[in-house]
Amino acid sequence: xxxxTETPQVLNVGLPGFADAIGRAGGTVRHIEWSPPASGDxxxxxxxxxxxxxxxxxxxxxxxxxxxxxxxxxxxxAGIARDxxxxxxxxxxxxxxxxxxWARMCGPMQGAIVGAILFEGWADDxxxxxxxxxxxxxxxxxxxxxxxxxPMAGVISPSMPVWIVRExxxxxxxxxxxxxxxxxxxxxxxxxxxxxxxLRWMAERLRPVLDATFAELGPLELKPLMAQALHMGDEIHxxxxxATSLLLRRLLPAMLRSSAPRDAMTEAAAFxxxxxxxxxxxSMAASKTMLDAARNVPGSSMVTAMARNGVxxxxxxxxxxxxxxxxxxxxxxxxxxxxxxxxxxAPDLGDxxxxxxxxxxxxxxxxxxxxxxxxGGTAAxxxxxxxxxxxxxxxxxxxxxxxxMDFSGTPAGIDARKVADTGIAPVINTGIxxxxxxxxxxxxxxxxxxxxxxxxxxxxxxxxxxxx
Amino acid sequence: xxxxTETPQVLNVGLPGFADAIGRAGGTVRHIEWSPPASGDxxxxxxxxxxxxxxxxxxxxxxxxxxxxxxxxxxxxAGIARDxxxxxxxxxxxxxxxxxxWARMCGPMQGAIVGAILFEGWADDxxxxxxxxxxxxxxxxxxxxxxxxxPMAGVISPSMPVWIVRExxxxxxxxxxxxxxxxxxxxxxxxxxxxxxxLRWMAERLRPVLDATFAELGPLELKPLMAQALHMGDEIHxxxxxATSLLLRRLLPAMLRSSAPRDAMTEAAAFxxxxxxxxxxxSMAASKTMLDAARNVPGSSMVTAMARNGVxxxxxxxxxxxxxxxxxxxxxxxxxxxxxxxxxxAPDLGDxxxxxxxxxxxxxxxxxxxxxxxxGGTAAxxxxxxxxxxxxxxxxxxxxxxxxMDFSGTPAGIDARKVADTGIAPVINTGIxxxxxxxxxxxxxxxxxxxxxxxxxxxxxxxxxxxx
Numbered sequence: 001x002x003x004x005t006e007t008p009q010v011l012n013v014g015l016p017g018f019a020d021a022i023g024r025a026g027g028t029v030r031h032i033e034w035s036p037p038a039s040g041d042x043x044x045x046x047x048x049x050x051x052x053x054x055x056x057x058x059x060x061x062x063x064x065x066x067x068x069x070x071x072x073x074x075x076x077x078a079g080i081a082r083d084x085x086x087x088x089x090x091x092x093x094x095x096x097x098x099x100x101x102w103a104r105m106c107g108p109m110q111g112a113i114v115g116a117i118l119f120e121g122w123a124d125d126x127x128x129x130x131x132x133x134x135x136x137x138x139x140x141x142x143x144x145x146x147x148x149x150x151p152m153a154g155v156i157s158p159s160m161p162v163w164i165v166r167e168x169x170x171x172x173x174x175x176x177x178x179x180x181x182x183x184x185x186x187x188x189x190x191x192x193x194x195x196x197x198x199l200r201w202m203a204e205r206l207r208p209v210l211d212a213t214f215a216e217l218g219p220l221e222l223k224p225l226m227a228q229a230l231h232m233g234d235e236i237h238x239x240x241x242x243a244t245s246l247l248l249r250r251l252l253p254a255m256l257r258s259s260a261p262r263d264a265m266t267e268a269a270a271f272x273x274x275x276x277x278x279x280x281x282x283s284m285a286a287s288k289t290m291l292d293a294a295r296n297v298p299g300s301s302m303v304t305a306m307a308r309n310g311v312x313x314x315x316x317x318x319x320x321x322x323x324x325x326x327x328x329x330x331x332x333x334x335x336x337x338x339x340x341x342x343x344x345x346a347p348d349l350g351d352x353x354x355x356x357x358x359x360x361x362x363x364x365x366x367x368x369x370x371x372x373x374x375x376g377g378t379a380a381x382x383x384x385x386x387x388x389x390x391x392x393x394x395x396x397x398x399x400x401x402x403x404x405m406d407f408s409g410t411p412a413g414i415d416a417r418k419v420a421d422t423g424i425a426p427v428i429n430t431g432i433x434x435x436x437x438x439x440x441x442x443x444x445x446x447x448x449x450x451x452x453x454x455x456x457x458x459x460x461x462x463x464x465x466x467x468x
Numbered sequence: 469x470x471x472x473t474e475t476p477q478v479l480n481v482g483l484p485g486f487a488d489a490i491g492r493a494g495g496t497v498r499h500i501e502w503s504p505p506a507s508g509d510x511x512x513x514x515x516x517x518x519x520x521x522x523x524x525x526x527x528x529x530x531x532x533x534x535x536x537x538x539x540x541x542x543x544x545x546a547g548i549a550r551d552x553x554x555x556x557x558x559x560x561x562x563x564x565x566x567x568x569x570w571a572r573m574c575g576p577m578q579g580a581i582v583g584a585i586l587f588e589g590w591a592d593d594x595x596x597x598x599x600x601x602x603x604x605x606x607x608x609x610x611x612x613x614x615x616x617x618x619p620m621a622g623v624i625s626p627s628m629p630v631w632i633v634r635e636x637x638x639x640x641x642x643x644x645x646x647x648x649x650x651x652x653x654x655x656x657x658x659x660x661x662x663x664x665x666x667l668r669w670m671a672e673r674l675r676p677v678l679d680a681t682f683a684e685l686g687p688l689e690l691k692p693l694m695a696q697a698l699h700m701g702d703e704i705h706x707x708x709x710x711a712t713s714l715l716l717r718r719l720l721p722a723m724l725r726s727s728a729p730r731d732a733m734t735e736a737a738a739f740x741x742x743x744x745x746x747x748x749x750x751s752m753a754a755s756k757t758m759l760d761a762a763r764n765v766p767g768s769s770m771v772t773a774m775a776r777n778g779v780x781x782x783x784x785x786x787x788x789x790x791x792x793x794x795x796x797x798x799x800x801x802x803x804x805x806x807x808x809x810x811x812x813x814a815p816d817l818g819d820x821x822x823x824x825x826x827x828x829x830x831x832x833x834x835x836x837x838x839x840x841x842x843x844g845g846t847a848a849x850x851x852x853x854x855x856x857x858x859x860x861x862x863x864x865x866x867x868x869x870x871x872x873m874d875f876s877g878t879p880a881g882i883d884a885r886k887v888a889d890t891g892i893a894p895v896i897n898t899g900i901x902x903x904x905x906x907x908x909x910x911x912x913x914x915x916x917x918x919x920x921x922x923x924x925x926x927x928x929x930x931x932x933x934x935x936x
Contacts, residue, residue, distance in 0.1 A: 228709075231701045231838060232700035232701045232709070232710050233699045233700045233701060233710075233871065241696075241700070242700050242701075242710060242713070244717075245710070245713040245714055245716075245717050246713055248713075248716070248717050248720070249713050249716050249717070249741045250741075252716070252720050252737055252741065253734070253737045253738040253741050253742075256730065256733060256734040256737050256738075257734055257738075262724065262730065265724060266721070266724040266725055269720055269721045269724050270721040270724075270725075273717045273718075273720065273721050274721075369871040369872065369874075369875075370699060370871060373871075373874070373875060378874045379871060379872050379873070379874050403701065403837040403838060403841075403847060404837065404847050404872055405847070406837075406841070406846050406847050407837075407841060
């Protein structure tokens with residue numbers, strides 16, 4: 001072909017400017033979108049060059065993903081944090097997200113910690129509690145360092161009741177606190193008398209009813225219930241209406257057969273039935289149980305946790321163990337309740353992104369078109385959102401199928417390489433907390449994990465893997 | 469244009485043979501599918517010519533459809549048939565579908581009637597009961613003639629417990645029996661001791677618990693619960709898993725607060741929680757309540773009931789009151805359970821097509837892709853099925869929205885004119901009964917209402933409407 005006499009056929013890759021010029025000159029050009037891997041981060045780009053298609057990484061990922069798929073979370077019942085959570089010292093408080101010191105914590109997390117101190121009786125009032133929190137006499141560590149997860153502030157103190165979820169084969173346990181419902185609640189930083197009274201009721205009235213119920217019911221497998229909820233309009237992160245109903249339907253007949261006294265049982269049933277989000281904390285504990293099974297596979301780039309402390313967004317990855325890769329937590333550009341705007345919002349907060357990490361929540365959006373329609377999207381957008389996550393995941397979870405996508409499995413097992421390489425950030429459905437303690441939820445929306453976390457993760461992983 | 473020298477542009481309507489010939493000769497032809505109205509039924513075609521776009525019919529339909537939309541079914545609680553159903557004499561048994569004499573009834577309906585006679589204590593054994601049924605000493609009438617509906621055989625005898633659903637504005641009441649669950653059940657014609665024992669338990673143990681529950685709960689609006697179930701994968705005909713869970717979630721806290729004794733309450737909760745179809749009978753009673761509001765509008769071609777007795781399929785239409793238009797009930801070409809085939813099936817049976825008449829079931833298929841995937845279809849087929857029903861309905865029901873169709877309302881208010889005119893028959897999701905009494909359910913599938921019913925209906929309606 002002679003370029004000057006024949007019409008050239010042009011493919012343009014990357015910057016559209018070149019293509020535009022050819023087009024203006026009357027040429028025919030096909031443009032292909034492309035951007036450099038890892039958004040041009042040189043170290044991450046070099047790491048990707050080592051990691052992509054690396055046989056050891058591929059094998060490690062197959063192994064980690066298989067372990068995640070095989071994990072069977074079973075709800076054993078409830079307990080008191082100090083009795084069941086490993087490393088839960090007498091003066092320790094767990095919180096959401098990666099590690100953070102008291103002074104740097106966001107408003108809702110500080111407010112929740114003040115509430116926990118009051119609940120424990122370690123201080124007489126909120127000022128006293130703040131002084132104690134800042135004194136260094138209380139240890140603050142991430143829930144994730146103790147096998148636990150908590151939504152929003154994610155605060156768990158020694159006397160709080162927690163769910164116990166066991167992985168059936170390994171016996172490993174994961175934990176989550178109880179969901180308090182909406183309104184003035186600890187997880188959004190509220191710490192007034194009604195919040196403390198509710199925590200006390202959960203520990204002293206609800207937990208014994210659950211103990212009696214599980215003594216009667218025996219352990220409850222969670223995956224079938226979660227799978228059913230995905231067929232009923234939940235993505236089991238921001239929408240748990242079906243899962244909560246199904247849970248209640250399993251618990252109540254056993255509760256009635258149990259030794260629980262009728263008055264406490266009546267309160268328990270009303271509380272659970274009145275809270276569409278009651279299942280969320282179980283969805284989170286089950287998600288962590290599945291992902292913990294995939295931890296610590298050398299060389300694996302599978303993400304095992306995504307979590308936010310309201311200041312930083314952190315991820316953990318199988319091949320790099322318990323290390324965190326963090327970036328500033330984004331502020332969620334979602335739908336705000338009347339009277340609130342993005343300026344009122346705390347940055348992204350909570351361990352609940354463990355559900356997305358497990359292929360649920362935003363990754364299962366196709367199951368819950370109500371979530372996208374809430375922020376103005378359509379059913380097709382919900383399906384597209386789920387479909388796009390297949391580009392950054394290791395496979396599909398056949399245990400969690402999506403009716404609207406002809407019962408294909410949810411995309412699951414986030415591959416940090418693929419995120420860094422494509423620049424497609426994991427989608428997360430989330431509630432939005434007011435930046436001040438105790439105001440509560442002011443909106444909900446869809447956000448993305450920061451790409452910088454994944455660039456750091458692949459860079460760190462490459463250092464552990466020999467060149468192929 | 470000179471046809472012989474210029475290339476003609478051909479539109480072919482109806483028989484494709486003409487188009488094929490032009491195509492073979494090298495011509496360009498566009499074919500339009502068309503068939504004569506009312507499948508060529510001359511009387512019905514003439515009736516349609518009178519009725520289509522007739523101002524009085526249009527106005528009548530607007531009025532009937534508005535009444536259907538405005539109806540508010542409220543669950544009052546339960547009662548005993550003889551105490552609450554109007555015209556329920558001491559020796560009367562109600563059955564599904566249009567009127568039919570004992571001798572012509574299908575196996576499952578005869579079996580269910582034998583069971584009802586044994587339950588009532590009118591006979592000592594099944595042979596005795598059959599003799600009594602054939603003697604003429606018992607009146608058999610359609611449920612629909614008494615404001616009632618029942619799935620499959622639809623048998624209701626005086627001592628059976630029934631649901632009471634009231635239309636909030638008019639106070640008019642509709643009724644349905646209780647759902648027995650699957651296996652050996654009266655509605656499929658089983659009448660052994662365990663069937664009779666379950667009926668007795670429902671009357672003597674379950675009903676008093678429900679009485680106590682509703683005394684505590686007060687009346688329960690059904691449309692919001694049904695709407696929520698449509699957002700949770702149910703079409704509330706063949707799939708009632710979400711609706712049953714939501715109902716239980718509403719009933720149990722009130723049940724616990726009520727005066728019901730704990731042992732009976734425990735049995736009731738276990739029974740309801742163990743039966744995914746428990747809500748079906750309420751979905752049917754609520755559907756009838758909405759459709760009864762649209763009855764008896766002179767000139768209206770809106771269908772107010774579709775029902776099958778296992779021999780005939782019958783419809784009722786607003787403008788023709790309580791008259792039935794019947795045709796042989798089709799045998800459902802569905803998915804049969806292992807060991808069974810279409811030769812084993814009873815023809816289409818039950819009042820449950822009242823749900824389709826109300827814009828639910830097959831008309832809301834887009835809500836429940838699991839239903840079509842059960843018979844090999846896809847999520848897109850489910851949406852297409854719902855969309856096609858819009859061609860034969862008067863409008864959409866904004867109270868019942870479909871997530872997969874961006875929350876548009878279900879097509880509702882079947883217009884007998886449109887069915888007869890287009891030949892698009894209403895789609896019905898249904899269970900399939902064995903043709904012999906007592907074998908039970910042998911499959912499920914999707915069927916169509918016979919077009920002949922609609923041809924008769926429009927012919928009858930035309931006789932009541934003056935030429936425009």
